[in-house]
Amino acid sequence: MKRIFNGLLRRAPMDKDGVARIAARQIYILPTSIGMLYATTVFVMLLGSLNYQNNIGLLFAFFMASVGLVAMHHCWYNLLGLAISVRSGPAVFDGAAALFEVTLSNERSHARYDLRLKGGLDASTPVALDAHDQRGIAFAQPTSRRGLLWLTDLEVETRHPMHLFRAWCYARGQASVLVYPRPAVAAPSPVQSSGDTHRPAARTGEGADDYIGSREYRSGDSTRHLDWKAFARERGLVVKQFGGDDGLEVWIDWRALSTPDPEERIRLLTRQVLDAGAANLRFGMRLPGTEIGLASGADQMQHCLRELALFDDGQTKAPSH
Template sequence: MKNPFRNRFRRWINRRIPRSDLQTFSQKNIFILPTGAGVVFGLLLVIMLLTGINYQNSLIYLGTFLLGAVFVGAMHQTHRNLSGVELTLIQPGEGFAGDDIPFRFRLRAGRDDAIAILLSCEESGHAPVHVHCGQAQDVSLPVHSAHRGYLRPDRIRIETRFPFGLLKAWSWIRPVSAGVVFPRQVPAPEAFSTVEDGEESAEVRSVEGNDHADIRPWREGDLSQRVLWKRFARTGQMVVADWEGEQGSPYWLDFNAYPGADYELRLSYLAYLVNERGRSGVRFGLNLPGQIIEPDSGPAHAARCLRVLATWGEERPRDAMAEPHGTRKKQRETTSQWVTEGQA
């Protein structure tokens, strides 16, 4: 059962701090409370004051008022330490599901130094940073991911306890931009693409009979049917035959090549294959229901394919639909229809 007071507080915070990739902190959105040490410190001041009243001791009065002045000064300095700070999300992260996705922020101090500033998101955080007045510093905050899709943290907390650690001043930034989480990599079983490549597909099945074939050593990412297994049985050398026109017949990574697996597992297979092909430099294309990426090679092509796999069937998070950690919104009916058509 959800806590109604917590939900009411969350709605109040969301109204007070709207979503934005740029947040400037002031007295309107900075909160300050004593820490555990500050509460104990305050209780000791009360005890000292009661003791001074009871014994009418001037030295106890003096000590109590001096320590009370230190507490009040620390309160103003803690609030001032965060006031005027500007926090900007400059680059949402990318990564595979289950990993920590780095989000890059830029801290810019106001008229005063921003000392011991800490950014955190639930259990993840970074070491406190010191930004001199008028200067900026980039900070990378890891955000944990669980599923593929868009990742948008609900709230990023900014906090300071300088000086003395008696009080803490904090606020939040609620980003608009979302990171991208690629499907979790699962080693893919051997499968054959259903994409038709014309006459060149038939040539693949008769590589050894091609007079224009060039023999080269096997490289990671080569199809097993292109290996000259007879020569491997005779010599123990694993070689592959390249022939004229093969460069125009790229290897397709096909969603429909795994009919017995659910669509999330298929995407994990494809993410593994895309990562392998990207590292080996093999030319490949990606075939998904409703979306096709033409064959290409290189890191940029592999990154584009991974982004497509991450966001396939997903809807970019919107303000009214936001949930903690950018929970992905599935188009379940559409996705099920795609899968059914692919299996057919």
């Protein structure tokens, strides 16, 4: 029933510039609880004045009714012609808040007051726009799965003036935020192979080996290799792993993991990517049907994380309306 009702709602579409402008028939308005109390008071005053033939009471009741009608018109007019645009925010990991940038623009010569965004994680602060003014607002949405999180419907409301009525409208958007998989606490060592590139001669002494990743602590492991920073971030006891071969290259391989759950396997691969990126290793990634060549740096890490976020996922296309 709710799905059918949502399908009947009128939404302001985005134009070719990515801006939705609110038209008259796209604004909904209803009295608030304060407005209902106000209307009840006016009705009781009207009945009492008619019963006792009190002209002053009738005058005051009609005056209050007129104020209510004017407030309803101004509440509706406060949204009319409002321009709304939505921009995508940076990629986040599953479980973190995804941020969108919503811009409210006032294209008329009169100010707008008490504009609020609805549906976000944080309570929306009222926004006032002067004539021909605009304001950018950070709009946070929860994440519950990897892939693309689309913001297709944005609700804006106002209760100006007097909070007797609530007017609201919907804007249709096409913005999305990439949600990376939530990384596992620790992961097995990635596959190592001798690379073609030559590295400088091996150094000797403590700290000469290359960091190649981390894994869960096992009984008998040296406490010198414990990752205390990971422990402080409540990831549990994690052991740093090192390798000293010249030209060592790391492959993060889907087939090297035996975990039957695909989502858990992706979480393990995500942890391996993050560890390899943090160690500035030269690494590549192999997924069914996809192979990312050996490279290093932030771009390589982001490339791998994006492939993991969208791997075998149906969220790469915007939802149809």
